Every structure is written in C-alpha cells, then in structure tokens.
Amino acid sequence: MGLTFKNGGKASDYDATGKKKKKKKSHKKSKESSKHTQETSTASSSSGPGGQADMSQKRGTGSVFHSSTIVTGQDTRFLSELSQGDAFILKNPATNKDEMRVIRFITSDSSLAISSAFSFACSSSSSSFKYVKA
Structure with missing residues (x-):
C-alpha cells in the first residue's frame, strides 16, 4: 500500500x-x-432515430396484379411511395406467408419491375401490397 x-x-x-x-x-x-x-x-x-434502421413494413396505396417480373397497379402511387431497391411484399394466398422481392425499376405510378417472379399467380384478382424502404 x-x-x-x-x-x-x-x-x-x-x-x-x-x-x-x-x-x-x-x-x-x-x-x-x-x-x-x-x-x-x-x-x-x-x-433512423436512435441508430436503428427503419425496417417497418408500410401498406401501399391501391392494389396490384403481377405476371412474371412485372407488377401492374390499380389506383397505386408507385412513383411517390416506392424507389428502386425497396422491398415489395405480397402475401401468397396458398401459404398465407409474405414473399418479398426487390424493386428493379419503376416506369409509372402503375407499373414496376421486380427482381424475380413471385411463386404464385396473381393475374386474375388484385391484392394489396406492402413495402419496406431501402
């Protein structure tokens, strides 16, 4: 000591x-x-706030149909709500699980292209969609 x-x-x-x-x-x-x-x-x-990335899902405006990698919207606002690289989410009606694809490009408020096709068909009935900002 x-x-x-x-x-x-x-x-x-x-x-x-x-x-x-x-x-x-x-x-x-x-x-x-x-x-x-x-x-x-x-x-x-x-x-986002508190150092946490904002990974929350948001509900998109309108409804969509899809065929292959093209998504067509009805009463949608793709240009103002979405951006290239955002996640685009649809619920598979057969499995009741969400499937997510990356937005490749947006051509208008009612048309966009995704990274790969969804595993289910959606050309006859429209469905709501969700998204996550990149």
Whole structure:
C-alpha cells in the first residue's frame, strides 16, 4: 500500500525530484475508442432515430396484379411511395406467408419491375401490397 498525500495524489504519481509524472496514454484504447466512434457515426448516418434502421413494413396505396417480373397497379402511387431497391411484399394466398422481392425499376405510378417472379399467380384478382424502404 503506497502513501497518499492530502491533495489526493499518490507517491507513485511523483518522480524522485518531486515532479508529477505524466500519465502514458494507451494507444490501443484510443484506437478502439476511435473505431467505436467511427462505427457509431456510420450506423447513425444510415439509420433512423436512435441508430436503428427503419425496417417497418408500410401498406401501399391501391392494389396490384403481377405476371412474371412485372407488377401492374390499380389506383397505386408507385412513383411517390416506392424507389428502386425497396422491398415489395405480397402475401401468397396458398401459404398465407409474405414473399418479398426487390424493386428493379419503376416506369409509372402503375407499373414496376421486380427482381424475380413471385411463386404464385396473381393475374386474375388484385391484392394489396406492402413495402419496406431501402
């Protein structure tokens, strides 16, 4: 156990001449801190509030039909609601599970192309759709 001075300093904090020693900084710790700060700023710049990416599904306006990789809308607003790279989601009526495709391009408010065809047919009846912004 070392000596402690009235000012709270320890004898080990001083050299033989009575001058206070300079504390050495650990480069490893500062690099880790810098790396953490960089990762945090990268995450927050591409994320929503609180550093979390907004992955919530939104219901699209109107209804759609699809054939192969072309989706046709009725009363839809593809140009204002969607963007290239967004996820386009339809519920498979046979399995009652959502299927998701990536939007390749949008040609109008009522027509867009997706990355691959859905596994079910939807050319005779329209269905609602959901999407997730990229």
